[in-house]
Amino acid sequence: MIRILLADDHPLTRAGLVAWIEGEPDFELVAEAADGESAWRAMTGSPPDVALLDIEMPGGNGIEIAERAARAHLPTRVVMLTAYRAQQYVMASIRAGATGFVLKTAPFEQLRMAVVSASEGRFYLDSSVSLAGAGSVEPVELSPREKEVLLLTAQGMQGHRVASLLSITERTVGAHLASVYNKFGAKNKTEAILIALKRGIIFLDELHIDEGDGS
Amino acid sequence: MSARNLPRGALLVLMLAVTALTCATFLISLYVFRAHEALTDRMLASYVQDVAEMFAQSPPQEPEPPPRRMARRMREAEGHNIPRMRRFFRMFAADPSLDSGGLLVLDSEGRLLGGSEGAEKLLPLWGGGVEPGEPVVVTGPDGRSYCMVVRALERGGHVMVAASKTSLLSSYSKLWNFWLFSVMTSSAAMLVGICALWRYFVMPVRRIVEAIGSLRWGTSKPEFERRRAGHVPPLHEVGALEEAVERAAVDAISEKSLRRRYVSDIVQAQEDARRRLARELHDGPLQSVVAAIKRIQLARRASPQGAARENLDEAERVSQYAANEIRDYCDELSPSWAALGIEGALEELAERLSMAYDVTIRVSADDEHGDMPGDCALALIRILQEAVSNSVRHGGAREIDVRLERRGEGAAFSITDNGRGFDGDLLARPDFERMRLQGHRGLSNMHERVQMLGGELEISPASSSPSSPGTRISVFIPYGEDADSVA
Numbered sequence A: 001m002i003r004i005l006l007a008d009d010h011p012l013t014r015a016g017l018v019a020w021i022e023g024e025p026d027f028e029l030v031a032e033a034a035d036g037e038s039a040w041r042a043m044t045g046s047p048p049d050v051a052l053l054d055i056e057m058p059g060g061n062g063i064e065i066a067e068r069a070a071r072a073h074l075p076t077r078v079v080m081l082t083a084y085r086a087q088q089y090v091m092a093s094i095r096a097g098a099t100g101f102v103l104k105t106a107p108f109e110q111l112r113m114a115v116v117s118a119s120e121g122r123f124y125l126d127s128s129v130s131l132a133g134a135g136s137v138e139p140v141e142l143s144p145r146e147k148e149v150l151l152l153t154a155q156g157m158q159g160h161r162v163a164s165l166l167s168i169t170e171r172t173v174g175a176h177l178a179s180v181y182n183k184f185g186a187k188n189k190t191e192a193i194l195i196a197l198k199r200g201i202i203f204l205d206e207l208h209i210d211e212g213d214g215s
Numbered sequence B: 001m002s003a004r005n006l007p008r009g010a011l012l013v014l015m016l017a018v019t020a021l022t023c024a025t026f027l028i029s030l031y032v033f034r035a036h037e038a039l040t041d042r043m044l045a046s047y048v049q050d051v052a053e054m055f056a057q058s059p060p061q062e063p064e065p066p067p068r069r070m071a072r073r074m075r076e077a078e079g080h081n082i083p084r085m086r087r088f089f090r091m092f093a094a095d096p097s098l099d100s101g102g103l104l105v106l107d108s109e110g111r112l113l114g115g116s117e118g119a120e121k122l123l124p125l126w127g128g129g130v131e132p133g134e135p136v137v138v139t140g141p142d143g144r145s146y147c148m149v150v151r152a153l154e155r156g157g158h159v160m161v162a163a164s165k166t167s168l169l170s171s172y173s174k175l176w177n178f179w180l181f182s183v184m185t186s187s188a189a190m191l192v193g194i195c196a197l198w199r200y201f202v203m204p205v206r207r208i209v210e211a212i213g214s215l216r217w218g219t220s221k222p223e224f225e226r227r228r229a230g231h232v233p234p235l236h237e238v239g240a241l242e243e244a245v246e247r248a249a250v251d252a253i254s255e256k257s258l259r260r261r262y263v264s265d266i267v268q269a270q271e272d273a274r275r276r277l278a279r280e281l282h283d284g285p286l287q288s289v290v291a292a293i294k295r296i297q298l299a300r301r302a303s304p305q306g307a308a309r310e311n312l313d314e315a316e317r318v319s320q321y322a323a324n325e326i327r328d329y330c331d332e333l334s335p336s337w338a339a340l341g342i343e344g345a346l347e348e349l350a351e352r353l354s355m356a357y358d359v360t361i362r363v364s365a366d367d368e369h370g371d372m373p374g375d376c377a378l379a380l381i382r383i384l385q386e387a388v389s390n391s392v393r394h395g396g397a398r399e400i401d402v403r404l405e406r407r408g409e410g411a412a413f414s415i416t417d418n419g420r421g422f423d424g425d426l427l428a429r430p431d432f433e434r435m436r437l438q439g440h441r442g443l444s445n446m447h448e449r450v451q452m453l454g455g456e457l458e459i460s461p462a463s464s465s466p467s468s469p470g471t472r473i474s475v476f477i478p479y480g481e482d483a484d485s486v487a
Helices: A011-023 A036-045 A062-071 A087-095 A108-119 A144-154 A159-166 A170-184 A189-198 B010-057 B068-076 B082-090 B119-126 B170-213 B236-302 B306-333 B336-340 B342-357 B374-393 B424-428 B432-437 B441-452
Strands: A002-007 A027-033 A050-054 A077-082 A100-103 B101-106 B112-115 B136-139 B145-152 B158-164 B360-365 B399-406 B410-417 B456-460 B471-478
Touching: A002 A011, A002 A036, A002 A108, A011 A027, A011 A108, A011 B236, A027 A036, A036 A050, A036 A062, A050 A062, A050 A108, A062 A077, A062 A087, A077 A087, A077 A108, A087 A100, A087 A189, A087 B336, A087 B342, A100 A108, A144 A159, A144 A170, A144 A189, A159 A170, A170 A189, A189 B342, B010 B101, B010 B145, B010 B158, B010 B170, B101 B119, B112 B119, B119 B145, B119 B158, B170 B236, B236 B306, B236 B441, B306 B336, B336 B342, B336 B374, B342 B360, B342 B374, B342 B399, B374 B399, B374 B410, B374 B441, B374 B471, B432 B441, B441 B456, B441 B471
Parallel strands: A002 A027, A002 A050, A050 A077, A077 A100, B360 B399
Antiparallel strands: B101 B112, B101 B158, B136 B145, B145 B158, B399 B410, B410 B471, B456 B471
16 A cells, blocks of 8 residues: 655646545555645655655645655655646756656556655656657666766766866866767756666665755 | 038147247247347447547547536546547436446556546446456446446557446346247246146046047946046036036936836836746646546546547547647746756756757756846846747757856856858947847847846857858856946
């Protein structure tokens, strides 16, 4: 049984999702919330296994709640549930400690996979969040240095700090990233990080929250 | 004779000409003064010589009965034609009291035999040892300088003639000197006047003209050096001119800032309206469509076959399409992800724009913009939207490079495309007002937005290739703690 918290401020959407969760034999809906604060209270009361959080909610958005949960070391795995399809929300969710990102419009099979993956601690990213290189199945090998640079960048570290940490120049950092983009067919940093996550080249656990800035 | 027709340096030439003429007058007067001095000295010398000569050559005459007082001496001086000598001497001075000089007759032992009235005062000039010959200049007992000549007489003894220039030529000399002095003084005064005019009027006016020339109306105030140091220009008119220019500049600044606030309000109101509309779309129609999708999905599970299933599939497809459309509207109206950091927002937007217009957009942004204020980030996003739309629609560009980097106290943002570029005329003198009138409203809007944030926008060709010059839009927007000194 996977115990689930559902937080969404829109009653019609919430009703639809509730009907789905109740129809799944191995899911149990333990709490419903219409805003950030009540979602947080439900999470701290008796922590569910998986929290499906809407990003845009009154009283603290989903990303803030996910961040708070990660700081409080709650056992709950957070899956972001949103109507937006922006890579930036995916990155923000991941940095906030979310384990999954799924669109509200996705078929129930995908929602189910997101919840199940999250309950097992695996990262899940909705397939309709566009990723140029994600469709390719060719294996990609990153050099240890490239992986290192990508990971530090994914943790939200600025270019010059990555450079000084690895004792290389900022230009070399840029060159390593460019090489990664090229191998992944990615157009930018966010895409490269998401592809690396999706392919299991880097793992969610490695992306601890950057306390300095939330960018 | 319009002043407009005078060449540029006319004032300088005029001043120099007047100065040169005045200097010449002064120098000529100085020369004439000195030449006149020498001339009068020579005249005086020849005069005393002539008198002595005439006296020496005049034949002796029968004496008139001398006045009793001089009887003894006159007797001794018999044969020396004393009365004629006296008459002769009247010519020395119109006013004998002026003591202009005199004629003395001395015997071979140097004793005074006679002379003109009061001439005995000049006896010390003789001093007992002056040789006959050329006129000499000596200082008399009264301290004045005399021109003196001594000549030996055929009948024995000497005649001595002395004349003081200052007394003899007194009135003539005074008049002449006075005239010369007036000329010199007036030319000197004129020189001083020209200098003063130059220093206190022409130079300040030139500085004001320079200050106005380099002034950016509506942005800066003119800086008048003297006023800044707390000094007021000595000429009232110059001070008034400076004040008038300053007032005009201040007016221009306040007018511009008023206009900027007005534009800023409009932009703000527009952004607010778009944000509100996006939020309503997101919270209302989008959520309803999402709820509908969920219901359709639930219904589809319950009836997995037949015509109903087909209808439900179609209903979900249409609803998904509607949801996507509403999302796109929301993003175009007011991208909510813009608040999650400018670097990511630019990447996100570039990704969407490249799909929408089917072009390649490369974004390279450094990650030093954590403190960028929201209005600045929004401006960059709007500029990117506008620029990409322009590049593709007007320039036919296929590749666009976007760059954002921290530069000093602000952000340097550039968008470079490989399109047809702008016509040279527009770039040589970018007039955003004209662009607006010609329908390049996008560029003019970008410019407005950047100006509103105290930044600068520049449009230039991206390369020197004439066939596909491309366009580069470079923007600098100041922000941060030290950058808020923006008008």
